[in-house]
Amino acid sequence: DTGVSQDPRHKITKRGQNVTFRCDPISEHNRLYWYRQTLGQGPEFLTYFQNEAQLEKSRLLSDRFSAERPKGSFSTLEIQRTEQGDSAMYLCASSSSAGKDTQYFGPGTRLTVL
Amino acid sequence: GNSVTQMEGPVTLSEEAFLTINCTYTATGYPSLFWYVQYPGEGLQLLLKATKADDKGSNKGFEATYRKETTSFHLEKGSVQVSDSAVYFCALRSGNTPLVFGKGTRLSVIA
Numbered sequence: 001d002t003g004v005s006q007d008p009r010h011k012i013t014k015r016g017q018n019v020t021f022r023c024d025p026i027s028e029h030n031r032l033y034w035y036r037q038t039l040g041q042g043p044e045f046l047t048y049f050q051n052e053a054q055l056e057k058s059r060l061l062s063d064r065f066s067a068e069r070p071k072g073s074f075s076t077l078e079i080q081r082t083e084q085g086d087s088a089m090y091l092c093a094s095s096s097s098a099g100k101d102t103q104y105f106g107p108g109t110r111l112t113v114l
Numbered sequence: 115g116n117s118v119t120q121m122e123g124p125v126t127l128s129e130e131a132f133l134t135i136n137c138t139y140t141a142t143g144y145p146s147l148f149w150y151v152q153y154p155g156e157g158l159q160l161l162l163k164a165t166k167a168d169d170k171g172s173n174k175g176f177e178a179t180y181r182k183e184t185t186s187f188h189l190e191k192g193s194v195q196v197s198d199s200a201v202y203f204c205a206l207r208s209g210n211t212p213l214v215f216g217k218g219t220r221l222s223v224i225a
Contacts, residue, residue, distance in 0.1 A: 004157075033212055042118075042203050042215030043158070056212070091158065093213075103213060105150075107157040 002026075004106035006092050012112045013082055020078045021109045025094030032075050033103060034067055035091040036060065043091050049075060050097060082113045116141045120204045120216035127194055127223050135189040135219045137178075137204035145206040147171075147180050147187040148213070152201045161189075161202070194223045 005024045013019050025032045030051050035043035046065070047057045051072040061067075064082075069075040079086055089110050093103040121136040139145065149161040149171070162171030167182035176191045187204060204216040 035213075040217065042205070042217050043213070044215070045212035048212055093158075102148075102160055102163065104160070105158040 004092055004094050004104055006090075006106040006109050008109055009107060010110050010112075012114065014114050015084060016081055018078065018080045019082060019111065020076055021090055021111075022074060022076050023092030023094075023106060024074045025092070026104060027073075029094035029096050029104075030072065031095045031097055031101075031103075032069055033093040033095075034075070034077050035093065037089040037091055037108070038087075046077075046090075079111075082111075084113045087111055087113045116145065116206060116208055116211070116214045118204050118206055118214055118216040120202075120219055122217070123201075123220040125219060125221045127221070129196055129223055129225050130193045131223075133189070133191040133194045133198075133221065135202055135204075135221070137187045137189065137216060139185050139187065139204075139206050141185075141206055141208050143208045145208045147178070148205040148207070149176070149178055149187070149189050150203045150205060150215075152203065152218070154200070158203065194221070196223045196225055199223045 007022045033048040034046040037043040049069040064080045067077045089108045091108045092106045095101045095103045117140045146165045148163045150158045151161045162173040164171040164180035170179045178189045201218045201220045203218045205213045
């Protein structure tokens, strides 16, 4: 078990560019979550998948954000036409669907939009 | 909706001091409660959890008791170390909903 991994760890981009982040969950976990964390705040929920199905999306997830999990394994989060307000740490977590199972977090991708 | 309120930091303590970080919550149903810790430069790690009233979660000398009557889940440690310096997040989850986090409390322990 190598834990949840995310790539890249850091991304600097110019306003208006598109960016894509990847998350690889713990292999036996079928639930995958994306959160966003800004400086001095706790993580805020963006969206989550059970297998390949996207089951819930937060109102924080504007039309410029899209997430996929095509084969029920890794997931990608794309932000189109980035804005300075998108600068944050993007966290991925995974869990099994058994009862009240714990979510395990990856190291995050820090996005800076110039 | 669900929410978590935790004491604002930063908290600065001397080594071996007693630590309390307060956390209260508002939730529908019967939530599970968590403390996560974020060490400098690292991702969130689960520290401890409790899934029903009066449960006590414990790990690495930290403890928290799920108090339904006061809707609280305060984090305590009897003797902190420099290595405990981190940001601590209280969180809850009701059923299959995503985690709801507090804003975090930064702890600095000085030798």
